[in-house]
Amino acid sequence: xxxxxxxxxxxxxxxxxxxxxxxxxxxxxxxHLSINQISKEQDIRETYDEELKTWIVDEDKVVDAVMxxxxxxxxxxxxxxxxxFPERLIDLVVVLRVDSTLLYDRLKARDYPEVKLQENLDCExxxxxxxxxxENYAEEVVVELRSDTTEEIEANIERIEAWIKQWKEDHANxx
Ligand code: DAT
Numbered sequence: 056x057x058x059x060x061x062x063x064x065x066x067x068x069x070x071x072x073x074x075x076x077x078x079x080x081x082x083x084x085x086x087h088l089s090i091n092q093i094s095k096e097q098d099i100r101e102t103y104d105e106e107l108k109t110w111i112v113d114e115d116k117v118v119d120a121v122m123x124x125x126x127x128x129x130x131x132x133x134x135x136x137x138x139x140f141p142e143r144l145i146d147l148v149v150v151l152r153v154d155s156t157l158l159y160d161r162l163k164a165r166d167y168p169e170v171k172l173q174e175n176l177d178c179e180x181x182x183x184x185x186x187x188x189x190e191n192y193a194e195e196v197v198v199e200l201r202s203d204t205t206e207e208i209e210a211n212i213e214r215i216e217a218w219i220k221q222w223k224e225d226h227a228n229x230x
Contacts, residue, residue: 057128066151067179069161071202090134151202
């Protein structure tokens with residue numbers, strides 16, 4: 056039995072996952088689990104896609120690397136995919152969404168190559184991550200939140216903090 060929840064913060068690259076996870080980690084004491092960072096540190100990157108200028112990670116190895124942590128609970132999983140984590144270990148899936156013009160500007164600032172930029176814009180417009188979350192988790196576990204402005208970040212953080220508080224209360228009552 057976990058006494059802290061696990062939350063996935065997902066969405067297209069540039070949507071604000073890292074920003075949200077860092078603020079939430081600071082405010083709530085949950086730990087930011089950046090899959091990007093773990094895949095670099097543990098060398099679970101598989102191949103380098105020259106055209107997209109990006110590493111493809113081995114998802115089975117990602118899950119192996121974080122399973123023990125998720126079993127304990129208290130993690131904010133930061134990744135642009137959510138379908139590989141066991142449903143029983145995930146209590147909330149937050150799918151961040153952004154206006155495509157704003158996303159274009161954020162990715163342009165990262166010097167993404169044109170093909171990678173376009174692929175990510177398509178991913179956002181086609182709601183790929185939202186569909187993936189809805190296909191893999193129960194309806195009540197998936198929350199879609201806007202991340203266009205800093206005011207929205209603040210509102211999202213407040214809302215997720217309230218959810219964490221409620222989760223802890225509910226689980227304390229059950230214990
Ligand atoms: P991700 O981790 O999803 O790739 P990020 O947190 O690194 O995204 O954010 C990318 C950039 O966009 C970064 O400069 C912060 C900015 N940003 C993210 N969410 C924002 C928001 N809701 N309002 C304004 N800027 C935002």
